[in-house]
Amino acid sequence: MKPRITPLVEKKLIGCKQNMNYATYNPVLLWQSFMPLEKEITNRVSTDLFSVQQFPEGFWNHFNPETAFEKWVAVEVSDFENIPANMNSLVIPGGWYAVFDYKGDGSDAASFFESIFSSWIPNSAYVVDDRPHFEILGNNYKKGDPNSEEEIWIPIRLK
Template sequence: MLPTLKTFPTTKLIGKNLTFTYAKYRAFELWNGFMPRRKEIQNTIGTELYNVQINPIGFDFGPNEPFVKWAAVAVSTFDFVPEGMETLEIPEGLYAVFNYKGTAADAPPFFRYIYTEWLPNSEYELDNRPHFEILGEKYKNNDPTSEEEIWIPVRKKP
């Protein structure tokens, strides 16, 4: 379960977002609102879907702490944004990239390992940039053979 360290380039995304907490998790609602409309987005790059989370500074992953979640796709330009959708630009930066295989229901222990075991014992700390998963061709919703990449923003510890 060791990550690969990669520099993610500045990337433009168009999609939808919602603010919620882990206790009142609304990702299903977010993706149900996005998926039927994703074909309206022009100038897409690739076929991957981006499941992005933006945490406030000092976020402690508590069950009632709000964060912003995005359902989005990468685009080459922001020239046309469908009504009801918004833009997000992920800045370039270093990421720890983990490969995850399994269902969303089985993911919490994997994320717990990243944040409570791998990260504290590594030479890195969290950076204040978006966290995201890239859902590519091996992603299959609610399938135990589904695969995705988990990108955690990091920087060297001082």
């Protein structure tokens, strides 16, 4: 498991959000509410989909699966001038990210994330930063397909 350490320029997103936690994590309804409305977003900069987690400050210092966070399904936009009804805007601030390439059908995603937080982060020169975490579902993403590919972006800063 070797991520790319990459600077991120601020991103503007438009999408749908919902509060959830990891104890009862189920983003299916959020995706189902977003996908029919996706075509209403007129100022997209790419076809990529973003799956974003906005955690409260210190979430990863004292992890508790019952702690609520905001889950977003969104797309990147050039500006916030035309936000469709029933959608919201989110700014992902710039900063450093560890970017992990994930390939698979999602069945082992939980263990992949667990390895990032229980092994890679503690053994790296970094700590998790208090900025949004996200996955980019690009052209090679195919839900449920063992050859599906996505990028996992974890915000970091030096220890």
